[in-house]
Amino acid sequence: MKSGLHFLIAARECEIGDLEQLALTGELVGLIGQLVHALQRERGLSNLFLGSRGTRFAQARDQQLLQCDAAALELRRHFDAMDTQGTAVRNGARLFGRIATVLQALDALPALRQEIAVQTVTPPAATAAFVRLVAGLLQVVFEAADSATDPQISRALVALFNFMQGKEFAGQERAFGGACFAEGHLESGRAQQWLELIESQERCFRIALDFSDAAIQAAWRGAVDTRTQAELERLRRIGCTLRADGLLDPELAQVWYDCCTQRIDAMRAVEELLAAQLLQLCASRIAKARDELRNHEAIRDALVRTASAADTGEPVPNYGPHLERSIIDLVQEQARRLQQMADELDTVRASLNERKIIERAKGLLMATRKLSEADAHKMLRQTAMNQNRKLLDVAQSVLALSDYL
Amino acid sequence: MKSGLHFLIAARECEIGDLEQLALTGELVGLIGQLVHALQRERGLSNLFLGSRGTRFAQARDQQLLQCDAAALELRRHFDAMDTQGTAVRNGARLFGRIATVLQALDALPALRQEIAVQTVTPPAATAAFVRLVAGLLQVVFEAADSATDPQISRALVALFNFMQGKEFAGQERAFGGACFAEGHLESGRAQQWLELIESQERCFRIALDFSDAAIQAAWRGAVDTRTQAELERLRRIGCTLRADGLLDPELAQVWYDCCTQRIDAMRAVEELLAAQLLQLCASRIAKARDELRNHEAIRDALVRTASAADTGEPVPNYGPHLERSIIDLVQEQARRLQQMADELDTVRASLNERKIIERAKGLLMATRKLSEADAHKMLRQTAMNQNRKLLDVAQSVLALSDYL
Structure with missing residues (x-):
């Protein structure tokens, strides 16, 4: 009959299996972060391109498409390597369902790009399509965070998810403001939308930092230099403060894009730190659980020796x-x-x-x-x-x- | 490259795997219900035996021990047959940890019984030991309910868990009241404890019925006949209403035990209905998911045929x-x-x-x-x-x- 110790060991093994699963998920999340970053840039450049009625940013956009494709290919390779046969993946039903949605949205990307190239889509509609795609990718991260059974790793995933979500709002702000500047004017009602994007970012970063350690908090504080931050606030003020004529200087589009990009790239660096920390945490938790498993197994083996010594009439230790x-x-x-x-x-x-x-x-x-x-x-x-x-x-x-x- | 459809199918397969896991858990829960029922009787009889200072109920108790052992053996056989090798069991880390605790408590049962037989343990201490063992068993059911990913099955498990918990409070009341009657007096402060056991039962049954369908609700209403219910309330009144001298008629111990047992056996019948419903639900959800999986696979196969027809230059359907x-x-x-x-x-x-x-x-x-x-x-x-x-x-x-x- 199986003993309590047997189930104790089985419980440990399951725990290790769960942790290994989480480590794989950590890699997946890293690749998603990379693709999201590339898509955020593509969205921003697409809006600048559309806002300028195709007169500017065409080349930068073309280059960015290649970067996106490379990141998407890497992610697809990871999907291909995933074990979808067994039911080994915890939370597989929901995770795979989300991935199916992402793949479908990626399949629809070439058609969207074509529409942007020939300018048969408005900046808000193009933005909305990219927002949906990125939201689908972030949903995969959310499922991962939601299925974590280890509180420390869950903390790290909650921090990472909220950070990625905050960065996405920053990306939406870049695209939104970019279109406004490039169009050369701000339609009424848009200022409110802009302010909401700023607030949403701040809310997400607050949660992310609450769940992060001092190292990440310090990295985040040092990430964006004060000059960039000041420039961003100046441009936000120009953009959000509606002038009577509603006009904006189209030349500021590039300045805005560069300033936002510098900030978002700095976020990406912090995000990479968070992702690296997550992987490290998984590795150390796995190592610790394996240690404890070895202890349990040593006790089990000692018990077996005691029992067999008793059977053979040898002196029982x-x-x-x-x-x-x-x-x-x-x-x-x-x-x-x-x-x-x-x-x-x-x-x-x-x-x-x-x-x-x-x-x-x-x-x-x-x-x-x-x-x-x-x-x-x-x-x-x-x-x-x-x-x-x-x-x-x-x-x-x-x-x-x-x-x- | 794997397509969205591939992951859709994988998601379905995971869902089916989860459901099959739940069906196995449903069987486990059924066996736990059986053992808990036997242990509840043993607890009640042990208290009567101890309360009467070993003068009565010895034979009934001895017979009950055999029933408990049989139920425990069946549960242990199920544990033995469980797949603890793979990490196939969802929530394995917690479920197996709980099972380890249960096995340890079962291993300690013979020593407790010996103490009861030689009356070196008080009724409250004996009750507490049984309560802990039953609580450990119910905790396994709770983990099962907590890990269910299908809302309908989760509902059924929540209903079943709360019903079992309510029945356990009824069992505690039987043991508690049994000891009071058998001792022939009620110590002060015990009446309050008695009332709390009644309230706790009612709270659990309320939740259980909230999560049950009309058939179960009807079964529960018809389960305990009005005569038994009236007799129970009469005995509760006698037991809980402290007389000035605190004396109780020891002859009522058997009456109390029989009345409670009739009620608890009726609960057991409803519990079996709930457990059967759970298994049926698992089976029908699995059948439905398999149907849908076949649909997905048919579409995939049609796609493959289209692709290969295109490759070979045949007219594409x-x-x-x-x-x-x-x-x-x-x-x-x-x-x-x-x-x-x-x-x-x-x-x-x-x-x-x-x-x-x-x-x-x-x-x-x-x-x-x-x-x-x-x-x-x-x-x-x-x-x-x-x-x-x-x-x-x-x-x-x-x-x-x-x-x-």
């Missing part, structure tokens, strides 16, 4: 009661540790759950009120501001009152 | 655009379905999370105030009653203020 005590302690310690891990995990995941609740409330508003995602978000935010409540609280109220909507 | 459209629809429908399932799952799991939060708050109070579990629970409940708040709210406040404790 005298660590019987000591060993038994060890096993009882081990099982109890493991139970405590599992409970502690589960508790920590719940705490870390609370931030993911908040996001889920807000997303669900948005989805509900989109369905019942036939709103776009942006409008649903705006409606929630507006209610929160009017009632001086947190966005999460408003989202929860919306879900609680779903029958009335 | 003309369902190309139609097929491509189907795949895009499939991926989008799958994405919607996954999102919907995730949302439903969150809703169902909210009730599990409530339990986790209350357990964590209790754990915190136990650690910081050096309280027993029962006292920590009482403290939370008392605060909730005094402040007219929900237990969950109080537990959340406790966790939020953990730094102050």
Whole structure:
């Protein structure tokens, strides 16, 4: 009959399997970060190109397409190498479903690029298509964070996901502002949209830094030099402050793009640090779990030796009661540790759950009120501001009152 | 390169793997229910035996030990047959850890029984040991419910878990009241404990029925005949209403035990219905997922035929655009379905999370105030009653203020 020790060892092995899975996911997340970064640039350049009615930025855009293709190819190679046969992948049903969506969006990219090249698409429509593609990629990262069973790794994934999401809002701001400058004027209502992109970034970075260690926090503080930051704020002020005639200097488009790009590239460096930290964390957790597994196995082997010595009538080594005590302690310690891990995990995941609740409330508003995602978000935010409540609280109220909507 | 369709199929396969895992877990839960039922009887009879100072119930207890051993053997056989090698078991780290704890507690059972036989243990201490063992078994069911990824199955598991937990409180009441009657008197303070066991039962059954369908609700309403129910309430009144002299009629011990047992056996029948429903649900969900998988595979095969026809220069069948459209629809429908399932799952799991939060708050109070579990629970409940708040709210406040404790 299998003993408690047997299941203790099996539990450890499963834990190691989960951690190895997470390490693979960490690599996947790194490749996604790379592709997202390239797509963010392509989106920005596409908007500059469209905003200038095709008169500028064509060459820079063409070069960027090649970079995107290279990053997409690397990601596709990783997808190809994934073990989709077995059911070894934790959370496979949802992860693979998200990947299917991403692949479909990537397949549709050439058609979008063609439309941009011949300018049969507006900057907002082109931006929206890129935003959807990037959102699909980030959703893969979210699923990874959501399936992590180790609280430390879950923390790292929550930090990384929020950082990537914040960087994406920064990328959207670059594309949005780029189109405005390149068009040479700001349509009314756009200033508000611009401000929301700034706020969304800041919210995400706040969460990301809350879940990061001092090294990352320091890297983030030092990432963007003060001159770039000041230049960005100056351009934001020019862009967002609506002049009576609504005109903007088109020459600022390039300045804006370069300034934003410098900042976003600095973010990418921090993101790479976060991703490297994640992989390192996986490796050290795996090494530790393997150590503990070896300890358990040593105890099991000693027990087997004791038993076989007893069978053959040899003098039984005298660590019987000591060993038994060890096993009882081990099982109890493991139970405590599992409970502690589960508790920590719940705490870390609370931030993911908040996001889920807000997303669900948005989805509900989109369905019942036939709103776009942006409008649903705006409606929630507006209610929160009017009632001086947190966005999460408003989202929860919306879900609680779903029958009335 | 792997296509979106490839990952769609892989996602389905993972889903089926998860469902098959859940079906196995369903069997495990059934065996646990059987052992718990036997242990609950053994606990009740042990308390009657101890309460009567060994003068009565010895034979009934001896017979019950055999039934327990048979149920334990069946469960151990299931454990032995479990695939602990691969990392195929979802949530293996936690599930196996819980099983290790259960096996250890089962190994300690003979020593406890010996103490009961020679009456070197008090009824409360014996009860506490059985309560811990049953709690460990129910924790395995909880892990199963917690790891379910299908909202319908998660619902069924939440219902079953809460029902089993409610039945366990009923079993604790039987053992508790049995000892009181057999001892022939009620110590002060015990009436409150008795009332809490009644309330805890009712809370669990309320949740269980909320998550059950009409058939189960009807079965539960018809399970306990009104005569038994009336008799139970009469005995509860006699037991809980402290007479000035605190004396109870020891002859009522057998009446009490039989009445409770009739009720608990009726619960067991409903529990078996719930367990059967769970298995049926798993089977039908698996059949449905397999159907859908076959559809996906048919589309994939049609695509392969189209491609190879094109390669060999044969006339290409003309369902190309139609097929491509189907795949895009499939991926989008799958994405919607996954999102919907995730949302439903969150809703169902909210009730599990409530339990986790209350357990964590209790754990915190136990650690910081050096309280027993029962006292920590009482403290939370008392605060909730005094402040007219929900237990969950109080537990959340406790966790939020953990730094102050």
